[in-house]
Amino acid sequence: MYDVIIIGAGTAGLTAAIYSARAGKRVIVIEGSTIGGQIATSPRVENYPGIMQISGMEFSDRLFEQATALGVELEIDTVVGITDNGGIKTVTTEYGSFEGKAVIIATGVKHRKLGANGEDKYSGRGVSYCAICDGAFYKDKTVAVIGGGSSALISADLLSDGCEKVYLIHRRSEFRGEEKILSGLRAKANVEIVCDTVVDEIFGDEKVTGVTLRNVSTEKIKNVSLDGVFVSVGQTPENAAFSSLVELDEYGYIVAGEDTKTSSEGIFAAGDCRTKAIRQLTTAAADGAVAALAVCDYLR
Ligand SMILES: Cc1cc2nc3c(=O)[nH]c(=O)nc-3n(C[C@H](O)[C@H](O)[C@H](O)COP(=O)(O)OP(=O)(O)OC[C@H]3O[C@@H](n4cnc5c(N)ncnc54)[C@H](O)[C@@H]3O)c2cc1C
Helix, strand or coil: CEEEEEECCCHHHHHHHHHHHHCCCCEEEEECCCCCHHHHHCCCECCCCCCCCECHHHHHHHHHHHHHHCCCEEEECCEEEEEEECCEEEEEECCCEEEEEEEEECCCCEECCCCCECCCCCECCCEECCHHHHHHHHCCCEEEEECCCHHHHHHHHHHHCCCCEEEEECCCCCCCCCHHHHHHHHCCCCEEEECCEEEEEEEECCCEEEEEEEECCCCCEEEEECCEEEECCCEECCCHHHCCCCCECCCCCECCCCCCECCCCCEEECHHHECCCCCCHHHHHHHHHHHHHHHHHHHC
16 A cells, blocks of 8 residues: 555656655656656756756656655556545556555646648658657758747757758747747748648658648648658647546646645645646646645645
């Protein structure tokens, strides 16, 4: 029996693990995919207090090392549900189940799909959702990044360092991402910014060879030849597995305030997976600490 079962080994989950273990609790973290979560895919983090610059991978490694050094256990598996049997929580995974007195859900968010024709067909064959993971495959090639937020701008910036040409395609005329990154992209000779434009189709043979673009103002269609498409159109929470126990909002985020308490006693939600305004490393880490200390209170 664990004192606390933490679902997700991102910044929120691992911070919660560190605080829980330091409070003397028996802790297990269950991670379905990547230790470190989203940030493991980021080439550079420059806004975490006390660290001038660090790669997302190194940041993740450090968090993981700190948690395991404190005796936190890790299980690589995907959680498919939680049941509450008179206070004892059973967390069910694809390959087993774990019992705990409290649960912290720290499942973050996942990349959203574009919804263009051909996207699924060419996923992994030219369509990617992660520039840092797959960017190296496109050295000296032509790619498009689709999106208008910070992730899209960061992806375009990263790809422009190695690719011959990068199209940044956005359906609106204004970008939501950071102005500093955008002005850097505008200054790069190998970056072409295409606004008011959507991708109607991703086409190819064995692999992607191009996209069909449509200008939403003029309805003019044009095909652009390229080797890869990086979809960066936002993220979506995946909390359906917990919906029978905890309340979700209309977008699928777990309803929980700054105290990280959910609608279900003994179940807490930390990081990007909960309802909040700012989704960053600092806020994820803060949630992890708050959730762990709330668990300690709950267990007392
Ligand atoms: C490309 C990129 C760059 C970024 N750069 C910055 C930056 O420079 N500075 C900054 O502050 N923020 C940055 N962010 C945002 C930051 O990464 C997130 O706010 C932060 O990672 C949220 O942490 P989290 O622990 O809540 O969630 P996540 O990091 O998403 O971790 C959640 C973890 O839970 C796991 N999980 C999900 N469902 C299950 C399940 N059912 N069973 C088991 N495991 C599950 C996931 O696999 C994942 O590992 C960036 C994000 C991206 C995508």
